[in-house]
Amino acid sequence: MLHDQSATKCTQVYSSNSQSFQNGRDRNIVIRNDFNTEIGMGGTNCDKIRFEIKLLVETDEDIVDMIKSQKDPLFNPADDPREFRTLHDTRDALMPTALPSRGMSRMGSPGFFKMRYVKVKVLGVGTYGVVSKAIDIDTGVIMAVKSNQRRGLSWSPQEYQKIRREAETMQKIAHEHIIDMINYQGWEDSCIEFFMGLKDGSLADIINANEFDDKKGSRVLEHMLAALDCLAWNKILHRDVKPQNILYTRTPESNYDFQLADFGECKMTSSARSCKGTLAYMAPEVLDNSGVLLTPKVDT
Ligand SMILES: Nc1ncnc2c1ncn2[C@@H]1O[C@H](COP(=O)(O)OP(=O)(O)O)[C@@H](O)[C@H]1O
Ligand SMILES: [Mg+2]
Numbered sequence: 001m002l003h004d005q006s007a008t009k010c011t012q013v014y015s016s017n018s019q020s021f022q023n024g025r026d027r028n029i030v031i032r033n034d035f036n037t038e039i040g041m042g043g044t045n046c047d048k049i050r051f052e053i054k055l056l057v058e059t060d061e062d063i064v065d066m067i068k069s070q071k072d073p074l075f076n077p078a079d080d081p082r083e084f085r086t087l088h089d090t091r092d093a094l095m096p097t098a099l100p101s102r103g104m105s106r107m108g109s110p111g112f113f114k115m116r117y118v119k120v121k122v123l124g125v126g127t128y129g130v131v132s133k134a135i136d137i138d139t140g141v142i143m144a145v146k147s148n149q150r151r152g153l154s155w156s157p158q159e160y161q162k163i164r165r166e167a168e169t170m171q172k173i174a175h176e177h178i179i180d181m182i183n184y185q186g187w188e189d190s191c192i193e194f195f196m197g198l199k200d201g202s203l204a205d206i207i208n209a210n211e212f213d214d215k216k217g218s219r220v221l222e223h224m225l226a227a228l229d230c231l232a233w234n235k236i237l238h239r240d241v242k243p244q245n246i247l248y249t250r251t252p253e254s255n256y257d258f259q260l261a262d263f264g265e266c267k268m269t270s271s272a273r274s275c276k277g278t279l280a281y282m283a284p285e286v287l288d289n290s291g292v293l294l295t296p297k298v299d300t
Contacts, residue, residue, distance in 0.1 A: 001140045002039065003028050012046035014038035019137050025113060030137045032118060033057070061120060113138075115183055115195055117145060124202075124244075127264065128163070129191070133198060143182055144198045150190040163192050166263045169236060170194070177227040179247065179261040199247035199259065206256075207243055216256055220246060223258040225300075231260075232296035237272045239265040241299050242281045269295065 004011035004027035013020050013029060015038040021027045029036060033055045042048030116137040124131040128148040135142055148163050155163075170181040182195040203220060206212050224246065231238055238260065245262035265276045275282075275289035283298040 001028055002031050002036070006041075010043065010046050010048075011039065011041050014040055014047075014050070019116060022113065022116075022138075025138060028138060028140070030118070030135055030140055031055070033059075115185055115193070117143075117195075119145070126262075128159075134195075136195075141182075142198055144196045146194040146196065148192040148194070150192075162264065165266060167192075167194055169263045169266050170196070173230065173234060173236070175227060175230045176257075177223040177259050178230065179259050179263075196261075199249050199261075201248060202244050202261075203246040203248065203258065204243035206248065219256055220258045224260060227260040228296065228299050231299065235269040237267050237269055237294060237296060238263065238299050239267060239272070239277045239286070239294075240281070242278050269293070 002011070002013065004021065009021075009027060011021075011027070013031075013036040015035060018036050018038070019029065020036075021029055031037065031053060037053045037055070038050065039053060040047035040050040117134040118137060119132040119134045120142075121133045122130055123133055123144060126146065126148075129146065130149075131144055131146045133142065134145045150159075164187075167181065167184045170179060171184070174180070179199075180197040182197065184192065184194045186192040203212075206216060224241070228238070228241070240262060241260065245260065247259050247261045248256045249259070251257055267276070270293075272294040273291050275286055277286055279287075285292070286294060286298050
């Protein structure tokens, strides 16, 4: 990250594809190997001294790994403290989002800035689009972004409502075993984006890697029952509980924390009647499609 802490705001990034500081925002910006590498400082045009940064790491993945493992040579606690770089609160921001981070949420603040980010890698391909690992350019926060891409010229009211319901439900629920929504945007555009805490993988990945065992089994059961209890209390049906939609984060004690994700099929109990979900995991009463009002039991 580049932090412009000068009183006169006399630092700027150059180069053709740079993502510069934005007026009104904190003057922090992510430096990557393909943009924002040209920096100018001083003078009225912020270019009295102009230099180019060459990153010693090759890929974004390396940068993320370096941040995560704190192998940053500028942040070695054994160093002379006078040599420490100024960090303020950015160290927290640079850490990946573990479990819910409600404090980070910028939801509901009218006129808030558009999230600016760079995608690092694809994590999963969904019904409407792609989930990618991404870095927030303005804060350095590593997160997951789900891009719901419109296929036609406009969203059908049903599609739009479904995506809106998914976003609003995730935003409304704060629970340690339910995926944390950081922000969303793009309601007027062809691509609606959800920003979520980044998880290490899904229960399906664990099963496919043949790493599922009794210990993980009892943990996932405990965590999912807690998540479903919270949803039932809030009169929400998830309707698509399955290994692909249960994400995990490895804890420092080599344990697994599971979170329920993908609220694409969720509905309030007062109106859930239709047959929705994934066939192999559907409760019999959902499959029946008899039009009766469904209860939270369909998720357990
Ligand atoms: N926050 C996240 N962190 C890490 N991986 C994620 C995250 N959200 C989704 N994924 C990955 O992307 C896949 C698809 O996301 P999901 O929300 O389930 O989309 P869909 O509605 O299309 O099923 C998941 O199965 C998971 O592998
Ligand atoms: Mg899914």
